[in-house]
Amino acid sequence: MTRRLTLATAAGLLTLSPAAAQTSPGAMPPSPAQVFGPLYHAVEMRRIFPDSKTFADAVPKRPAAAILAAYRACRCDDDAALRRFVAAHFALAPDAAPRPQEKLPLVDHIDRLWPQLTRTSMTVPPGASALPLPRPYVVPGGRFREMYYWDSWFTMLGLQASRQQRLVEDMIVDFGSLIDRYGHIPNGTRSYYLSRSQPPFFYLIAAMSRDPATLATRTRQLRAEHDWWMRGSQDLAPGGEQARVVRLADGTLLNRYWDDRDDPRDESYREDAELAAATPGRDPRQLYRDLRAAAESGWDFSSRWLGDRRTLATIRTTRLLPVDLNSLMVGMERALADQYRKLGDAATADAFARQAETRATAIRRLMWNGRFFADYDLDAKAVSDQPTAAMTVPLFAGIATPDQARATAAALAPLIGEGGVRTTLIASGQQWDDPNGWAPLQWTAITGLRRYGLAAPAARIKAAWLATVAREYAASGKLLEKYDVTERKPGGGGEYPTQDGFGWTNGVTRALLAER
Template sequence: MALYGSHFFEAVQTSGFFPDGKFFVDGVPKNGLTPADIKAKFNATRRDPNFDLKSFVLDNFNFEQKEFTYLPDPNIPIAEHITRMWDHLTLAPVQPTAHSSLLPLQHAHVVPSPRFSEPYYWDSYFTLRGLIADSQRLIREGRIPEAFKLRQLAAGMVQNFADMIDEYGFIPNGARTYYLDRSQPPVFALMVRELGKLAPSAMTTYLPQMMAEHSFWRDGADQLQPGQAHRRAVMLEDGSVLARHWSDIDLIIGNEGDDAGEEKEWDADRHEPSRLREEAFHVDEKTAANSDTDAALALRAAAESGHDFSTQRWSEDGMTLETMRTPDILPVGLNALLYMNERIIAQAAGQAGERGAAGYYRQLARDRKTAMRKHMWDPEAKHFADYLWRERRKSPVRSSDTAFPLFARMASGKQARRVEQAVREDLLVPGGIRTTATETGQQWDNHIWAPVAMVAVEGLDNYRSPLGRLASADSPLAVPLKPIAACLRNGRGRLADIIANRFMRTVQNNYQMDGEIWEKYRSNGQRGGGGEYKVQRGFGWTNSAWAVFAERRREQQLRIPRPFRLPGH
């Protein structure tokens, strides 16, 4: 929003008129007014005794929020409910009007819930997985046009992100101008891989964009010396390079934003309003005012992580936003995803006949795997942990990110066994798998989330025995079991079944109570809470996880070797 940083913007965002700070920054000036026009009107009238700020805002801005038009009906089977929800969550291509904060999108896209009028980066990978899984069910039921529509939607989402990489050099947090300072966990290559299972040419088609995005995450790495950092790249004392989350807000507002070569001495300007998140301005202002660190940068970087927020992981004291130190942390999940990126790009480069590039990315993957096993594997705690690179030690926090190296197939068999034990000890709960074991009031602590469940289940599946692919006694689908099944599954296979089935039961139990599928759930399986906005219904990636797990269960029962393909795909 071009009004960001003005007295008018600060007055509105600190007024409390709108309980959700995102509401105002998604507004669009009325009647062709420019931001300069609005600031001039505001300055000319704000000292009038009869001036009312809320009325001024409503008189000069249009606010459009998508609302669901369906009536919740728990009597509709949940699988069919999910299929119907795609239409409610799908928005048309976007050509933004003047002074809108929306970014242009040439293809239809899926949003998480009515609160959001734009797609979000890492949400979209898990959503794409759900679209493809749901299309499988529709094909079996003979509903080919509906299945084809879902797959076209998935392909369009990939193209939208490719367009963003071409335009901005990376994929923003979400399709809004106020997200252009940061990205989210890099899953574009994973989306391309999934699309490539249906249309193999996708791997080479999107190779340039996969390479470009990887360069964004590794920018400056080749110029670093041990102990230095530049943007998202950090070189450790042994010369290995790993990644962190960051925000380019200082580059955007014209300040020097990296800390390559030395520790930046932040002055009073670290709390200047122009560095706070536009969509969460008021809460960030309060946090920054009570922080002795660069809270504005740490909050933005944590938003890039997708885990916004987990004070257990991102804060020094484990409890408060004021002590957040996100740029000082090298996350397990982020680096596992970059390892996957490097492997996928190497594969695509090989298919394209670019042998030199394929070898380069394979070497990057090997180097990252070696560094992660050295710096992130904790042999005493027996799990993968985030790395505190300035302190040269592993984080003591056990989080669900410990499953990411299994998801990426980069853990050893022994490490996988230890991770399985760690998850059972601290993270397995009645509702599924939780993010962390401590309640902090933040939504990414001690909560159950769809992407966490999907990563854990697929990661554990990667290390299970081939004979373990049979139905589980913990299934909410009440499928009869063969008595021998329990004897054939190994521990990781059983745990994957338990997590998937508990998650499905959590979603289904809540659906039967209120006809809704929720953004997140508490560890006991009830509707979730916490965070900067009320818990959302809808919900894109939760629908997807249920659909993916249902398809997984069916494939276990019938041993289907691979997805059906539509004609021409």
């Protein structure tokens, strides 16, 4: 336990101290798989729970050492005995699906969902995988019962439209506290997510604050996040790679998705282990790293990351320099330049402005294939020819030239279905592929196109997306994680069923409806 977390012995809870935001990053708490080892492996591989995430989120009723001692003495060879053991020693976390409510107009329904999806966790039980947070926050819903990184910015768009600025400010503080404790914002607020992050939207999250007195704090935290993403770059020679940074042979420095661990993900342990067992001839550690890196991308999973664009066993996320990640890094560097200028530090502001422009120039040069923006393949030493909705992020970040923006709009047209923007044109069975559309990609497409005066395709996407959400809401009374935007129905594919809630769908839909 680090000095930022204190054990409240009377309550038996792990408590976030008020001084948490003033300390330097400390040790990462271990994940459940790391703590419980053979027990965790047995529970997951014997499918005691249909969803691997269930046990990852379970709360131990006793200290880990006592549970492991009991497990060594347990005759848990059959599944019924193992289930009894788990029930005796762990409490399962409740699902975060919203409660049914009376049918209301869509705007009113979303406004009433926010309290149902709001959580407070200043204290967490000892041994739990949950990470404490100092302020209230909104969860996505369903199996996602913790705060997630990039989800939250899209959720917060809706909170602002719903006049929930206090909750927005609270979540900004929460994200800052994660950077102060761990040096970065994890994928989600669980110990098993600490080895990776997600698309870096904190520069936009922090910019939602309306409290000018916090500018210096937010700038310090954003600088720490940038340092984390760029860790290892300072002494990286041309042609070198280090975690999330890659320096090309010509000296160009860019980022990729990564994960600091190379074992099965706690929340998808069985799925990862079974895939590795079924993929002879491939180093399982590299397979796990690429699966985890795709989880950091938020696009878990997509043909975008697959060597053959069809089969998960061919995943190679770490061999690609993603166009969306690097576009967001430009946004971060520009934000740092602007914030340091406001704070009166012109030298640092100029340095970040130069970094941003150097990166933006590299994106226009290396990630433009003549028709649209795409990822750069480190092994092929060439830009991808696969069209995906990620092509809109350079427009969203203001990196594209006017000609590139117009060409991107033309290239995006085949991805626009009756219900919104499809993620890709490949139906691989993965959830970030055809025919699925996701709220964050609708927003980046709409706002990116508008930024370049391309109002017609932006309006088409907006109308199509809102019609899809409204149609499903009329049918089921729910807002979903993803939609089939070809047939305008619930989305499918991937590792788990489509979830109800749902944070970023609520946020993007509410923000778009507020424009009317």
